Amino acid sequence: MIGIIGIVVVFVMVFGGFVMAGGHFDIILHSLPYEMTMIGGAAVGAFLIANNGAGVKHTLKDIGKVFKGAAWKPQDYRELLCLLFELIRLARQNPVALEEHIEAPDSSEIFGRYPKVLKDHEATELICDTLRSMTLSYDDPMQVEEVLDKRMEASLNHAMHSSHAMQTVADGLPALGIVAAVLGVIKTMAAIDQPPEVLGGLIGGALVGTFLGVFLAYGFVGPFASKMAMVVQEDAHFYKLIREVLIANLHNHPANMCIEVGRQNTPHHVRPSYGELEEAMRALKREAA
Template sequence: MTGLVGVGVIFVMVFGGYLLAGGKMGIILKALPFEFMMIGGAAFGAFLVGNSMSEAKHTMKELGKVFKGPRWKPDDYRDLLCLLFELVRLGRQNPVALEEHIENPPESSIFSNYPRVLGDGEAIAMICDTLRAMSMNYDDPHQVEEVLGKRIEENIHHAMHPSHALQTTADALPALGIVAAVLGVIKTMASIDQPPEVLGKLIGGALVGTFLGVFLAYGIVGPFATRLKAIAEQDAHFYALIQEVLVANLHNHATNICIEVGRQNTPTHIRPSYSALEEALKARKAA
């Protein structure tokens, strides 16, 4: 919602200010389709050249997050902590029973209580792979922490690609706007024998290219890239929480302490409160 409001404010302030200052939209509207074809088309072509097809599709898919926000909400962090609590507790009480859940999460009575977490393959893989390795005596806390850290780092690198691709495109847009403006000047010079009013419209149309390139770079594409980067960084905390709890478990802390370690290492704005988490855990214990 905030993204839509922001885009609306950009257009209203820029074009509203232009009109209030006495500007005429006629020249811009007449030149806009052709200038946008040159600048937007060249930018999209460069984007395709600089990225593989899978990377391009990934970037297009991620654009919706600019308006929807991060995937993981505060309630999801609470549910993840509850899930980890159940798994850690069961693993200590009955390791054999735990294997049934980590070997087939979709059929697990524990995992099925948390459908949003279950729907994320990477989160489930991190949990199950780590618990499975622990059952095979791969239980050195420092080694497991390092392995999970590298896995999270690779996930962040992949999640950051759409932001990097859009930022590269944003950096190129002002120069592409100049290219379109130069072509407009060339067109104007070919009509140098025309009266001033005609030349004025031609020059105005050429300058639309410069305006459009800068406007798209700093008003649309650049902010989109920044927003996607912030979202990728926030969503990474979800996987970091898994690491914190499972490593704390390997240090043989009490189950409640392991969960509290994960809760306190979650950023404030998405961290479930202690009381809310306690209520959720009591409800799961009762169930």
């Protein structure tokens, strides 16, 4: 919602100020289709040149993040902590029983209670792969933490590709606007024998290209890229939480303390309260009993 509000504000402030200053839309509206074809078309073509098919699909899909925001909400962080609590308790009580859950999470009763986490393949694989390595005696906290850091860094770099691609387009739009403006000047020079009112219209039309390139770059595409990067970085906290809890588990802290370590490393605006999480874990203990 806030993304739509931002778009409206940009349009109203820019064009509202233009009208208040006595400007008229005649030249802009007349030149807009041609300038937009040149600038927008060149930007799309450059974007396709710079990215492969997977990158194009990834970027188009991630544009929705500008309006949807982060995928993980406060309720999801609470559910993730509850899932990890159940798995850690089971791993300590009955390591053999844990195997059926981490080898086939789709049919696991524990994972099934947290469908949104289960649906996210990265989160599920991160949990299962780490717990599986622990059952295979790969349980040195420093080594496991290093492996998890490298894995999450690679995932984050991949997820940031779409914002980098959009930022590259934003960086190129002002120059493409100049290209369109230069073509407009060439057109104007071909009509140099026309009266001043005709030349004025042609020059104004050429300047629309410069305006449009800068306007799109700094009013839309650049902010889109920034918001996409911000959402990716915010969602990355969800996976960092998994790392914190599982590393605390390797240090043989009590299960409740492992979850508290994760809770305290959760960003404040999505962090469940201590009392809320404690009550949820008590309920899980009662169900298990």
